[in-house]
Amino acid sequence: MEDINEGLNGSSLSSFADDTSLSLPITSIEDVPNLQRDLDTVYTWGSRNNMVFNEEKFEILRHGQHQEIKTETNLLKEGGHEISARQTAKCLGAHLGEDCTFHYHIDETVRRARGMAGWVLTTFYTREPKIMLTLWNTMIQPLLDYCM
Structure with a gap:
């Protein structure tokens, strides 16, 4: 190639x-x-x-x-x-807008992270800090960190 x-x-x-x-x-x-x-x-x-x-x-x-x-x-x-x-065009997971901004990418990232946070809060009844922090670090934070 x-x-x-x-x-x-x-x-x-x-x-x-x-x-x-x-x-x-x-x-x-x-x-x-x-x-x-x-x-x-x-x-x-x-x-x-x-x-x-x-x-x-x-x-x-x-x-x-x-x-x-x-x-x-x-x-x-x-x-x-x-x-x-x-x-918008997606390249390596990041969305670039025709106005050369990442507004769509940011909005989409926030939407996905909120959805995952909602899923975690409705699926896991415990609110024990160690478990919640583990769920945050493994399921939500990576969505926010990708393409930063």
Whole structure:
């Protein structure tokens, strides 16, 4: 997998385990075909190396001032279907918003931690400090610590 980025023309590729991201600053509509060519290069690499990409997980995150570029351009998956744009994209467990903030990630983390805290409080009747602290440290705190 070390050669997946060979032949890319300007795009930045980053991989960790089975998570791969391709990015390119788009400053004009003329830059979009360059990103599509680099996507096609990655698709070709995948075919050559018997790698099947999970196209259901493909996401586009568009941010910046150029609204006309965001609305008038599309990128395509290997099969020719359009990659859907999202308001947030998940990378290695963290959600980044199109406004380049982590508001959604923080809200989602708090929601999950509250849900787990509620489950702990309704499932375990004891309120013994040692048990409650153990439950907190093993079931709730890791949700809050991940991607900090």
